[in-house]
Amino acid sequence: MKRREIYSELRTIAPCFIRLDGRSFHSVAEVLGLEKPFDIKFSLAMEHVTSLLLRESGLSPEFAYTFSDEINLFFTKLPFYGRVEKLDSVAASYASSALTLALGLQSPLSFDARVIPVDGGSAVEYLIWRQKEAWRNHNNAYCQWALAQDGNPPARVQEMLQGMNTAAMHEMMHSRGVNLSETPGWQRRGLVVYRALQEHPGYNPGSGEEVITERVRIVSDRNPPLFTTQDGRGYLSRLISGFTKSN
Numbered sequence: 551m552k553r554r555e556i557y558s559e560l561r562t563i564a565p566c567f568i569r570l571d572g573r574s575f576h577s578v579a580e581v582l583g584l585e586k587p588f589d590i591k592f593s594l595a596m597e598h599v600t601s602l603l604l605r606e607s608g609l610s611p612e613f614a615y616t617f618s619d620e621i622n623l624f625f626t627k628l629p630f631y632g633r634v635e636k637l638d639s640v641a642a643s644y645a646s647s648a649l650t651l652a653l654g655l656q657s658p659l660s661f662d663a664r665v666i667p668v669d670g671g672s673a674v675e676y677l678i679w680r681q682k683e684a685w686r687n688h689n690n691a692y693c694q695w696a697l698a699q700d701g702n703p704p705a706r707v708q709e710m711l712q713g714m715n716t717a718a719m720h721e722m723m724h725s726r727g728v729n730l731s732e733t734p735g736w737q738r739r740g741l742v743v744y745r746a747l748q749e750h751p752g753y754n755p756g757s758g759e760e761v762i763t764e765r766v767r768i769v770s771d772r773n774p775p776l777f778t779t780q781d782g783r784g785y786l787s788r789l790i791s792g793f794t795k796s797n
Contacts, residue, residue: 561632564625565673565790567666568611568641569680572619572649578659586698587691588737595652596621599645600743601768607644609637613789615677617684617740621645621661624673624790638663674786678777684740689719689730696726735773742771744789 572578584592600614600621611623623641630636642663650658668676690711697707714722723730730738746769751760775782 557635558633560634562628562634562637562665562667563632564628565668565670566625566628567668567673567676568609568623568625568637568663569666570621570623570642570645570661570663573660573662575619575659578653578655581655581657582653587695588688588734592653593736593741595649597741597743597770597772598652599648601770602648603641603645604743604745605768607640609641609644612792613742613744615680615740615742617680617736618687619661620680620683622677622680626792634665637665670787670790673790674777674783677786678782681739681774681777685738688733688738689716692723692728692730692733693719696723696728739774739776742774742789744769744771 578584579586579589579592582589582592596616596619600616603609603621603623604611604614609623609625609629610627611625613624615622615624628637630640642661645661646659649661653659666676693711693714694707697710698704702710720730735741745766747764748767775785777783777786
């Protein structure tokens, strides 16, 4: 019967991403009464879960990029000998249970997961792609919220947004007093969670001297740069190459 586990030996190699996506999270938003278009409590819960995935899940990704109900985990070393079934199932189940607890839900929620193999160059392009998706999600969320506030039913909101380009969305929101280019960075650009080496002063009782020690901390950047810019590409290159030492 073992041979019927047809995908159990399917493996991937590093570097790669695992992307987690929330399943049917609109119902979670309704149960929790989340603030629209963005809820800071939900964002902080997603940041917390992302930090746990780096620190306590046993998966040990290098860093993560997250927005809305999506988490992208970057790996240069893989557990489970790179077995895709194990990577996907453990990442998705851990995130699901961790977020259920973080939000205090009585009913479980779920993530799905997929593996995306990359190299150094395509890793940067992958993150640029996902940040562009964060921007599209941001614009749609604000416009959906605004049109719903005007009293339009959901079907009418979707009809009105169909084919509306970014310029039109900006104009619509600007007429309502909202500049989509000046909303909080985590809403527009997502956030990055990574390991950083930080120096701490200490004392060596043997020598009686003050010493500097380095400790690894999980750090969240809630205002990352625009990845398509030169600064943004440099930021990503440092993360991907393992440059996480803070100033």
